[in-house]
Amino acid sequence: AQKITQTQPGMFVQEKEAVTLDCTYDTSDPSYGLFWYKQPSSGEMIFLIYQGSYDQQNATEGRYSLNFQKARKSANLVISASQLGDSAMYFCAMREGLEGYQKVTFGTGTKLQVIP
Amino acid sequence: GAVVSQHPSWVICKSGTSVKIECRSLDFQATTMFWYRQFPKQSLMLMATSNEGSKATYEQGVEKDKFLINHASLTLSTLTVTSAHPEDSSFYICSALASSGSDEQFFGPGTRLTVL
Numbered sequence: 001a002q003k004i005t006q007t008q009p010g011m012f013v014q015e016k017e018a019v020t021l022d023c024t025y026d027t028s029d030p031s032y033g034l035f036w037y038k039q040p041s042s043g044e045m046i047f048l049i050y051q052g053s054y055d056q057q058n059a060t061e062g063r064y065s066l067n068f069q070k071a072r073k074s075a076n077l078v079i080s081a082s083q084l085g086d087s088a089m090y091f092c093a094m095r096e097g098l099e100g101y102q103k104v105t106f107g108t109g110t111k112l113q114v115i116p
Numbered sequence: 117g118a119v120v121s122q123h124p125s126w127v128i129c130k131s132g133t134s135v136k137i138e139c140r141s142l143d144f145q146a147t148t149m150f151w152y153r154q155f156p157k158q159s160l161m162l163m164a165t166s167n168e169g170s171k172a173t174y175e176q177g178v179e180k181d182k183f184l185i186n187h188a189s190l191t192l193s194t195l196t197v198t199s200a201h202p203e204d205s206s207f208y209i210c211s212a213l214a215s216s217g218s219d220e221q222f223f224g225p226g227t228r229l230t231v232l
Binding site: 015037042043044045046047049091098101103104105106107108 | 150160213223225228
């Protein structure tokens with residue numbers, strides 16, 4: 001079974017609009033961390049946001065927020081006020097366990113294109 | 117912020133030759149580094165976890181004799197693709213975990229390997 005599922009291969013959003021990128025995960029470990037990364041065409045992985053399984057509040061970082069629904073095992077990324085520079089691949093990832101050395105598993109990604 | 121560099125950023129080699137890729141943490145010490153490969157339009161797949169001063173831990177299906185990993189210092193890990201073949205052509209990305217206790221992985225910019 002896939003540990004991280006991103007069902008949207010591609011998404012379009014109008015500039016200045018908000019967009020939600022879906023991510024569901026599968027784990028039996030009560031301790032885990034969820035990440036979102038952005039990968040522009042240049043290839044580097046840019047960390048966006050992190051949510052720990054015990055965090056009570058949804059994580060937010062500027063225009064990024066993570067809609068964490070623990071019972072549904074979903075961790076959707078919301079980007080508000082989209083900008084042209086947001087066009088990129090977006091990967092959801094999970095680390096089972098809360099220690100940094102534990103491996104991170106990535107989803108298949110969603111390609112976001114922001115339309116002027 | 118923490119910076120991870122990779123060298124070279126791209127390399128083209130002939131089939132049968134070996135290629136070494138370096139991953140350096142520039143402004144922090146990293147006891148743990150991770151090596152990923154990414155095929156075009158696909159996700160990152162963890163190849164191995166590299167710990168300073170010890171043998172790397174390889175993921176299932178990754179040939180350790182083909183992908184030699186050396187983590188000789190707290191700031192440098194190398195991946196050597198031995199006897200490279202066209203199917204080894206891929207984007208190789210490293211990440212480093214800060215020794216100071218941060219849970220975040222800092223990614224390098226990636227190395228694009230093309231084997232002719």
